[in-house]
């Protein structure tokens with residue numbers, strides 16, 4: 022796996038989007054860039070287009086133009102995504118899809134639309150009244166509307182049977198991801214978080230049909246591994262659902278002595294907890310899945326359940342020793358959550374550490390030593406207790 | 408756009424000149440009346456907090472559905488107004504810091520932090536004690552922070568909470584999508600059911616219609632008042648003075664007091680127009696549009712930075728956060744639920760896209776004859792600020808409208824740098840003056 026894994030690493034960092042170009046050349050299909058949280062990817066896919074994750078510029082893109090459009094206090098992913106547009110890296114895309122996840126992302130949709138009128142930006146409003154029996158039906162209507170706008174780009178009309186097939190294709194990928202996550206939780210020595218992350222990220226850049234075999238092979242390979250567990254603490258990580266930290270930062274968390282046993286990296290792209298049931302209207306099935314079975318990330322405000330409950334449940338179910346909140350700098354929804362998480366973690370006596378990152382960071386020493394100190398104190402407390 | 412040539416060039420204020428603060432009297436009888444109304448409003452809230460009769464509901468400014476709450480005799484409480492009152496009185500910083508100690512970030516909207524700090528103090532403020540609300544109604548009209556705010560409040564104060572989901576204005580034709588109005592009406596009816604439960608009162612449709620009728624009247628009066636700033640000189644400042652009128656517009660809309668207030672305001676402003684009296688005693692030299700919320704902790708100082716140049720706002724986007732009435736929208740008593748829904752979806756700034764905001768500003772620049780645009784970018788409010796650099800690019804390059812972008816905050820005094828702001832503002836008006844003399848472009 023190592024060799025292949027290295028090439029995947031390059032692919033996910035490469036803003037020439039090699040897997041996407043290869044898919045385009047092979048199929049002649051169109052590509053839709055999706056802002057990464059709760060994108061209803063099945064809809065463009067059902068129209069014969071490839072939805073790909075727009076995760077900003079990572080740490081390889083210098084911001085030269087976008088700074089004059091978005092201020093210093095706006096998160097990096099918004100600015101570097103716009104920068105990708107200015108430097109022509111988004112030319113591989115035929116359209117964009119944004120959703121109502123936060124105020125900067127919403128305004129970015131407008132700014133993109135004005136600066137790049139040749140590339141239509143479809144905006145999806147995600148429902149927020151989860152107590153209402155109308156929410157799922159509203160979502161279905163909204164997705165049909167988005168399908169019409171996307172259909173204009175694709176040059177064809179949405180059909181229920183195509184959407185049902187798209188749901189099956191993505192469900193397969195998500196199911197494999199759930200199994201990989203379960204394996205990492207039960208035996209974290211068998212698959213590292215940086216490997217798992219790389220695979221998940223790859224899934225945002227490929228046709229589900231093409232990426233599924235890669236995930237299957239990775240799962241089979243990981244199951245066979247016979248590494249011995251290291252003396253590390255088990256950690257649940259939260260806060261990185263939208264802007265992504267550099268892969269090197271994820272590696273340094275592991276090297277600092279953590280087994281990450283659950284995380285929300287790219288969770289907005291693998292948001293369903295269970296396979297989506299389609300009985301009849303597939304748009305309604307997607308609506309129901311979002312309203313009743315998707316992970317409760319920062320941009321979703323479901324008053325039926327306290328926000329921190331999911332994090333505490335995950336920490337308990339994954340037998341975590343601690344929680345690390347790894348939030349994107351200037352990510353307002355994520356940072357709001359921290360206040361609620363902190364209170365709940367303290368009430369449940371779960372130790373935690375709060376860290377902030379930016380996608381374009383280069384130096385990880387400070388974070389690494391903070392994590393090392395945290396891990397040491399935990400291991401010391403554990404040793405003293407036993 | 409070519410600047411108007413009727414005004415004479417301003418005498419440049421000496422660099423070390425003190426702002427003419429004590430000399431300028433901004434207040435009129437409208438301000439006095441507003442103060443009285445708001446004191447009574449806050450006294451009523453304090454009385455509820457102290458165990459007196461009555462009920463309150465918390466909701467948010469953008470496209471607020473006060474009409475529904477008023478039908479159940481609930482006093483609407485807007486946490487933004489509480490937060491800004493705290494800021495104006497210079498009470499916000501310790502409360503913000505208290506919230507930060509609880510884990511809120513320096514990058515979170517400071518309105519929310521001041522409010523959380525206020526609840527840590529049991530709702531006590533120098534102007535009122537805010538009662539624990541009987542219900543939290545999060546009218547999610549554009550601002551995603553609203554959702555965070557009420558989610559946190561629901562945990563903190565423990566009142567029953569509901570989100571009213573308002574679909575964003577997202578279609579290509581700039582209209583609500585098919586089914587949006589019906590979706591919101593259905594949710595408003597769900598809200599009615601919740602309020603029946605909370606208050607034990609049955610919904611009184613006739614009363615609702617009457618309240619919507621009064622809102623309609625208030626909206627019409629308000630749009631007439633907004634129209635008066637098209638006059639030269641403008642009788643009042645559409646940014647700094649509009650905020651005086653916004654509290655009654657939101658807290659009291661739907662009541663007789665509000666109708667009376669706006670009738671008297673229209674009268675006073677019309678009389679000013681007839682007398683040829685402007686907002687500034689020394690005359691109006693530059694007509695500007697201001698975009699973005701004001702820096703509440705330094706409102707007076709900020710205003711003086713413009714007044715000393717004879718610059719007066721003839722329109723502002725901030726005044727349309729709660730509703731845009733000046734382009735023809737009014738509540739419709741014949742379709743009360745639908746019109747409340749339309750107000751929430753399309754007739755307010757917050758639920759409209761950035762590009763619709765650009766159009767709104769351009770309309771102001773043209774129809775209200777403005778010389779320039781001033782963008783006050785606030786760190787707290789990303790709804791307003793995210794992307795304002797693009798707005799500046801648009802107005803400078805596509806519209807040739809002189810545009811100034813300055814930064815501070817609406818609630819957190821730590822982000823207000825007086826000397827820096829003043830330098831930027833002075834340089835801008837100096838250039839504008841130059842442009843007027845030469846007929847060329849601003850530097």
Ligand code: SF4
Pocket residue numbers: 096097098099122123124125126263264320349351352353354355
């Ligand atoms: S990182 Fe946070 S603030 Fe930035 S776009 Fe994503 S959700 Fe919005």
Ligand code: SF4
Pocket residue numbers: 487516517518519550551552553787788789790791
């Ligand atoms: S982000 Fe802006 S609109 Fe939203 S609550 Fe804060 S100040 Fe108000």
